[in-house]
Amino acid sequence: MQLASFDFQQNHFDLFGLAQSFQIDIAQLEQQYRALQTLVHPDKSAHLADAEQRLAMQRATLVNEAYQTLRNPLRRARYLLSLHGVDIQEENNTLMPPDFLMAQLEWREAVSEAQQARDGAALDVLEARLQRETRELESRLALKIDTEKNYAAAAELVRKLRFMERLAEEIHAAYDAIDN
Amino acid sequence: MALLQISEPGLSTLPHQHRLAVGIDLGTTNSLVATVRNGISVVLNNESGGTILPSVVRYLADGSVVVGEAAQAMQNEDAANTIVSVKRFMGRGLKDVGEINRLPYRFVGAPSSSVTPGGLPGGMVQIRTVAGVKSPVEVSAEILRVLRNSAEAALGGELVGAVITVPAYFDDAQRQATKDAARLAGLNVLRLLNEPTAAAIAYGLDNAAEGVYAVYDLGGGTFDISILRLSRGVFEVLSTNGDSALGGDDFDQRIHCWLLEKNHLSALGPRDTRLLLTHARAAKEQLTDHVETHITAMLSTGEVIDNVLTRSEFHAMSQNLVQRTLQPLRRALRDAKLDVADIKGVVMVGGATRMPQIKHAVKEFFGQMPLTNLDPDKVVALGAAIQANLLAGNRSGDDDWLLLDVIPLSLGIETMGGLVEKIIPRNSTIPTARAQEFTTFKDGQTAMSIHVVQGERELVSDCRSLAKFELRGIPAMVAGAARIRVTLQVDADGLLNVSAREMSNGVEAAITVKPSYGLSDAEITRMLQDSSQHAQDDMQARALREQQTEAEQLLEAVQHALEQDGDLLDQAGRARIETQMAALRHTLQLADHLAIKRAITALNDATVSFAQARMDKSVASVLAGKNISELEAK
Numbered sequence: 074m075q076l077a078s079f080d081f082q083q084n085h086f087d088l089f090g091l092a093q094s095f096q097i098d099i100a101q102l103e104q105q106y107r108a109l110q111t112l113v114h115p116d117k118s119a120h121l122a123d124a125e126q127r128l129a130m131q132r133a134t135l136v137n138e139a140y141q142t143l144r145n146p147l148r149r150a151r152y153l154l155s156l157h158g159v160d161i162q163e164e165n166n167t168l169m170p171p172d173f174l175m176a177q178l179e180w181r182e183a184v185s186e187a188q189q190a191r192d193g194a195a196l197d198v199l200e201a202r203l204q205r206e207t208r209e210l211e212s213r214l215a216l217k218i219d220t221e222k223n224y225a226a227a228a229e230l231v232r233k234l235r236f237m238e239r240l241a242e243e244i245h246a247a248y249d250a251i252d253n
Numbered sequence: 254m255a256l257l258q259i260s261e262p263g264l265s266t267l268p269h270q271h272r273l274a275v276g277i278d279l280g281t282t283n284s285l286v287a288t289v290r291n292g293i294s295v296v297l298n299n300e301s302g303g304t305i306l307p308s309v310v311r312y313l314a315d316g317s318v319v320v321g322e323a324a325q326a327m328q329n330e331d332a333a334n335t336i337v338s339v340k341r342f343m344g345r346g347l348k349d350v351g352e353i354n355r356l357p358y359r360f361v362g363a364p365s366s367s368v369t370p371g372g373l374p375g376g377m378v379q380i381r382t383v384a385g386v387k388s389p390v391e392v393s394a395e396i397l398r399v400l401r402n403s404a405e406a407a408l409g410g411e412l413v414g415a416v417i418t419v420p421a422y423f424d425d426a427q428r429q430a431t432k433d434a435a436r437l438a439g440l441n442v443l444r445l446l447n448e449p450t451a452a453a454i455a456y457g458l459d460n461a462a463e464g465v466y467a468v469y470d471l472g473g474g475t476f477d478i479s480i481l482r483l484s485r486g487v488f489e490v491l492s493t494n495g496d497s498a499l500g501g502d503d504f505d506q507r508i509h510c511w512l513l514e515k516n517h518l519s520a521l522g523p524r525d526t527r528l529l530l531t532h533a534r535a536a537k538e539q540l541t542d543h544v545e546t547h548i549t550a551m552l553s554t555g556e557v558i559d560n561v562l563t564r565s566e567f568h569a570m571s572q573n574l575v576q577r578t579l580q581p582l583r584r585a586l587r588d589a590k591l592d593v594a595d596i597k598g599v600v601m602v603g604g605a606t607r608m609p610q611i612k613h614a615v616k617e618f619f620g621q622m623p624l625t626n627l628d629p630d631k632v633v634a635l636g637a638a639i640q641a642n643l644l645a646g647n648r649s650g651d652d653d654w655l656l657l658d659v660i661p662l663s664l665g666i667e668t669m670g671g672l673v674e675k676i677i678p679r680n681s682t683i684p685t686a687r688a689q690e691f692t693t694f695k696d697g698q699t700a701m702s703i704h705v706v707q708g709e710r711e712l713v714s715d716c717r718s719l720a721k722f723e724l725r726g727i728p729a730m731v732a733g734a735a736r737i738r739v740t741l742q743v744d745a746d747g748l749l750n751v752s753a754r755e756m757s758n759g760v761e762a763a764i765t766v767k768p769s770y771g772l773s774d775a776e777i778t779r780m781l782q783d784s785s786q787h788a789q790d791d792m793q794a795r796a797l798r799e800q801q802t803e804a805e806q807l808l809e810a811v812q813h814a815l816e817q818d819g820d821l822l823d824q825a826g827r828a829r830i831e832t833q834m835a836a837l838r839h840t841l842q843l844a845d846h847l848a849i850k851r852a853i854t855a856l857n858d859a860t861v862s863f864a865q866a867r868m869d870k871s872v873a874s875v876l877a878g879k880n881i882s883e884l885e886a887k
Contacts, residue, residue: 107487111655115684115745119443120272120413120646130744134684141681248587252580 081131084156085139095153095218097143106140146211147234150218154231159224161231173233180240188247196251200244207237272413274443274645275404276451276637279393279417279431281340281473281500282604284308285631286400286415287638288408289647294455294635299403305630306403308473310395311335312384320399332357332527334382338502339396341474342389343434344426346376349498355506357523361386377430390434397438402794410802414443416641418633420475421447422495422581422661424707425719425749432746443644445746448472449479450490450658451636452602456627457483458639458654464597465491467585469615469623470633471578471605474500478581480589480596486654492588492680493661494581499574501537501605507570508533508562512548516558525552532558540564541607568610575614582618588680599623604630657682664719664741664749667704669694671713676741679709686742690756693737697729703739705751724753793846800849804837807853811860814867821866833859 086093089105111117113132118125142148154161180199187195210230217227275297278285283305287296296304301322311324312334319327328335336358342350347362359381379388397417405412417440419431428445435442449468456462462483470477477495481488509529513519521529532550539546545563552558586593599615601623606612615623640656642648659680665673666689676687693701701724708716727735736756743749811834819827837852 107485107489107655110657111487111653114655114657116444116640116644116656119644130684130742133745134686134742137682137685245587249584252583 081135085143085152088136088139089143091143093153093156095146095150095215097149099144102140102143106136109136146214147231147238150214150227150231150234153218154224154227157224159228161228163232163235169232169236173236177236177240181243184240184243184247188250191251193248193251196244196247200241203237203240203244207234207241210234210237272645272647273405273408273410274414274416274638274641274647275400275408275412276416276446276634276639276641277397277400277418277440278448278451278634278637279340279397279419279434280308280633281338281475281502282308283473283630284396284400285634286404287631287634288404289638289642294638294642296631296634297404297407299399300406306396306399307337308339308396309335309337310339310392312382312387314383316384318384318395320395329524329528329531332523333359334384335527336380336382336387336392337527338474339389339392341498341502342378342380343393344424344428344430345378345389347378350378355509355526357526377426390430390437393431393434394437397435397440401438401440405794405798409805410798412440413645414441414641416444416446416451416637416644417442418446418448418451418637419747420470420472420495420497421449421477421479421490421493422475422497423747424497424662424717425664425747426717427497428747432748442746443641445748446637446640447477447479447490447493447658447661447747448475448633449477449493449600449602450481450488450656451634451640452600452627452632453479453481453483453488453636454639454654454656455632455636456600456624457481457488459627462598465589465591465595466598466600467582467596467619468600468602469578469582469606470495470602471611472500472603473605474498474502476500476578476581478578478585480585480591487657488654489657490659490680490682491591492585493659494585494588495661496577496581499577501534501603503574504537504571504605504608505530505533507574508536508548508567511562511566511570512558512560515560516556518552522553528552529558536562537567537608540567541609564609571610575610578611579614579618593619596621600627600632601625602629602632658745658747659683660685660743660747662707663709664705664707664743665716666691666739666741667706667713673706673708673711673713673716676739677743681743683743683747684745686740688738688740691737691739692733693727693730693735694732696731698732698735699727699729700725701727701737703737703751703753705741705749707749719749720751722751722753724755727755728757730757797844797846797849800846800853801841804841804849804853807856808834808837811856814860814863818863818867818870821870822863826863829859830856830863 084093089102089109091097091102091105110133113129113136115126115129115133118129142152151161180203183199184196187199210233214227214230214234217223217230273288275286275288285296285305287294298304299306299321303322306321307325309321309324309328311319311327311331313319324335325337328337347360350360361379361381377388377390379386380392401412401415415435417431417435419428423431432442432445449470452468452470453466457466463485465480465482468477468479468481470479475495475497476499477493479493480491482491512529512533528550532548536546536548540562543564545561548558548560548562550558596619599619599621601612601615606629612623660677660683661679663675663679664677665675668674674689676689677685691701703722703724704713704718705720706713706716707719710716724737727737734757737753738756739751739753741749741751811830815827815830822830833852833856837849837856840848840852843849
């Protein structure tokens with residue numbers, strides 16, 4: 074990989090030489106990320122002039138941002154849809170199917186009960202289940218985006234995934250609370 | 254330097270030119286400086302011949318400063334003016350220093366002059382000494398200055414820079430304070446490096462380690478846990494956690510309290526407090542290899558203390574301290590999305606990890622024996638030196654490795670109701686930047702207050718306040734119409750920079766703020782002036798070293814020229830040069846940089862015609878075999 078080809082305008086997939094799709098080869102992403110950081114990281118230019126150090130920081134910042142975006146499925150999906158010009162309406166579209174919302178309420182109750190009972194094993198069970206369901210949503214997302222190119226349906230799955238992410242954060246916080 | 258101008262085309266004058274860079278472990282209890290020599294990282298000796306400099310600074314009434322063992326020797330007698338464990342106060346306010354009453358210092362809050370342009374009080378705690386009020390930054394700078402001087406003396410030249418290590422769990426205030434101390438000590442900071450990461454570099458490169466490792470670092474005053482993935486020359490920190498106010502000192506405090514209780518003592522003066530703390534520390538160290546220890550001391554009242562402390566008693570009284578290190582371990586593993594079984598090895602760092610109860614707890618937690626094949630006191634400095642060598646540009650083909658570190662605590666901005674909106678989550682790989690848009694909540698609002706905080710809690714009041722500033726000149730619009738984009742940028746040192754910009758109507762109002770607890774440039778200047786006596790000494794010492802180095806290089810070059818082209822000289826010419834060489838060698842024995850400088854000039858003058866003759870000879874050899882037209886074509 075040549076530094077001369079570093080372009081602040083190119084999209085994240087191009088930056089890592091990956092095809093623009095939801096399903097990506099994570100191992101390849103990691104490998105490309107490391108190769109790219111080896112070239113741009115500020116440690117490589119610490120002995121150079123200030124201007125070059127600043128440029129290195131900006132490049133490395135962008136590479137980190139692009140990597141974090143592509144590595145996380147939810148952020149990757151959001152980014153892909155934005156490249157396709159799709160508005161996900163994450164903040165203002167709260168019209169979710171009633172059964173999904175009911176399930177969310179049940180999840181929350183279960184997490185807070187486990188936290189109150191300081192029951193780590195119960196949290197383990199909830200976390201494993203959440204991971205399974207999250208993966209299920211992700212594989213449906215891959216189908217909608219990569220195969221069917223049904224971006225409206227994909228946007229709804231992204232909104233659902235955002236709920237799952239919040240649940241994961243709550244479980245995380247519950248573990249921390251039990252620790253204290 | 255007439256002779257030095259002749260060199261092979263394409264080669265620098267000094268082919269072995271090596272940029273002098275060091276790694277400094279600025280520890281709570283001890284500090285060390287290391288460098289890479291001939292490809293190997295070594296800890297440098299200081300003036301007293303040892304490698305470890307106690308992080309103790311004593312201020313005397315005449316304004317002079319004593320650092321290291323000599324200061325440590327006086328810590329009981331002159332406790333109020335002898336600062337130990339100053340690292341615990343770096344970037345900390347009065348209210349953060351919990352054990353104020355148990356410490357023998359006269360603490361003062363920050364002076365009003367340290368209210369920063371950001372509007373928050375500077376807030377860092379200060380200590381009143383016989384030589385005036387000192388900030389922890391100044392005290393730390395004294396330690397760094399001694400390390401810099403001993404490194405420059407040992408290496409025979411000026412340092413191009415240093416890597417200074419900090420606990421991974423240090424927040425932005427503590428990091429900024431450390432960098433300020435280095436600036437104050439005249440050091441060019443190549444990088445602030447996290448201590449466990451430094452240890453991982455030293456361990457990983459030494460053992461060609463691959464896989465996921467945990468570094469358990471319990472120092473004198475701080476605790477860090479870092480989880481790293483080592484893979485084909487890349488050191489990637491996956492997560493870090495810790496407690497920046499937990500360390501070996503706390504174990505001393507437990508013994509100290511036990512002694513007070515056992516002997517029905519209360520309200521001791523500074524001298525006796527320090528005396529008992531010193532004995533407590535010795536007892537702790539004794540109990541590493543012995544099952545019991547005798548503590549005997551005579552207080553200033555004449556009262557004699559005589560107690561036996563057993564290892565099991567010590568373990569019982571310190572058990573909850575050991576437990577406090579396990580919670581960060583669990584969090585670090587969760588953040589890295591890993592399980593205990595994923596950890597291939599546990600590297601132990603910091604003198605406090607010698608305690609058997611720590612080793613036992615770590616072994617129980619990870620289900621494996623921790624790695625103890627490195628010196629827990631030196632490994633951080635050794636790793637920092639390797640990084641410094643690389644950053645200074647002394648890279649060779651085989652040290653093509655890369656370090657990817659993270660920010661330990663989340664960064665956020667205050668929103669309505671005193672809540673924190675997290676902008677950059679903890680364990681984000683640095684450098685990183687994230688922007689967030691905010692809007693006005695009142696019609697016609699033209700100013701907005703932006704408050705940046707660090708921490709994991711939801712309420713602003715539970716997080717550390719980093720910077721507060723006002724963005725003015727927002728065009729008056731209806732509520733919610735203005736768009737203000739706030740960008741947080743964290744650099745490779747883990748230090749934060751904040752900028753804000755009004756986006757609508759094309760109007761731009763950008764401001765860049767430095768975190769408010771840091772020292773302003775004006776304060777740094779004042780401190781530099783305060784230590785002008787030091788600066789004078791430093792300048793003298795520096796001038797001397799520079800002249801010495803120059804003299805040595807000149808002598809080497811002339812000697813080399815004499816060996817190579819001595820036949821160009823007649824006997825008298827050669828004698829003139831050799832006389833001046835002898836004279837210069839003589840001045841090298843004296844600590845007088847002006848005398849050396851004069852002798853250098855004299856030797857240079859004596860070699861002018863010799864240099865001319867060598868120049869002619871080398872030109873002749875280049876021209877040999879070429880005709881005029883070839884030369885003119887050039």
